[in-house]
Amino acid sequence: MLKIIKNSKGSAVVETAIMFPLVLMLTFGFIMFTQAIRINTVLEVAAREAARTYSLTNNSSLATQKARAELALGGVPNAEQATIGLSSSGYDRKVTVDLPYNFHIPFAGGGFVKALRGSAVFHLEPNPAHY
Numbered sequence: 001m002l003k004i005i006k007n008s009k010g011s012a013v014v015e016t017a018i019m020f021p022l023v024l025m026l027t028f029g030f031i032m033f034t035q036a037i038r039i040n041t042v043l044e045v046a047a048r049e050a051a052r053t054y055s056l057t058n059n060s061s062l063a064t065q066k067a068r069a070e071l072a073l074g075g076v077p078n079a080e081q082a083t084i085g086l087s088s089s090g091y092d093r094k095v096t097v098d099l100p101y102n103f104h105i106p107f108a109g110g111g112f113v114k115a116l117r118g119s120a121v122f123h124l125e126p127n128p129a130h131y
Contacts, residue, residue, distance in 0.1 A: 021107045029105045036101055036116065042074030043082075043097045043118030050084070051095040055122035058093070060086045067097055091124040 046067045054063035064084050071079040076099065085096040096119040104111035 025105055025107050029108070032103050032105060036103070036114065039074075039076055039099065039101060040116045040118065042071065042076050043099060043116055044120070045074065045118070046070035047095045047097045047118035048120040050086075050097070051093055051120040051122040054086060054088075054093040054095060055124050058124060063093075063095060067095065071097070088124075092121050093124055094121045095119065 049070050050063040050067035053066040054060065057063070063086055067082075067084045068079070071082055076082070078099070081099060083098040085098070087094045096117060098115055098117050100113050101116050102111050102113050
């Protein structure tokens with residue numbers, strides 16, 4: 001009868017070498033995803049505050065300044081790349097804030113860019129001093 005000798009020396013090293021890139025990809029993917037959600041929330045707040053300012057003052061440059069200030073306050077990286085769009089239709093004042101966000105996950109190939117957007121619409125106040 002033959003005896004089969006099992007040698008498990010080094011198997012832990014091989015298992016670790018196989019699992020390490022996968023765990024690293026999942027960890028950095030989770031970090032990048034939560035960062036994108038945080039930035040998207042800041043974009044929503046910036047658009048809302050800018051639309052509120054736009055509806056109260058009917059001044060597009062003040063609304064743009066307010067959106068930039070909110071992006072800076074939120075600590076958005078590359079905030080200077082944000083595109084702020086203002087539009088008016090009747091009594092509605094709409095503000096959109098777009099920002100390209102670069103996802104890069106190690107071992108998963110190159111990064112890809114996703115456009116994040118925040119938008120808000122406020123109704124123009126006819127006499128804001130009245131409120």
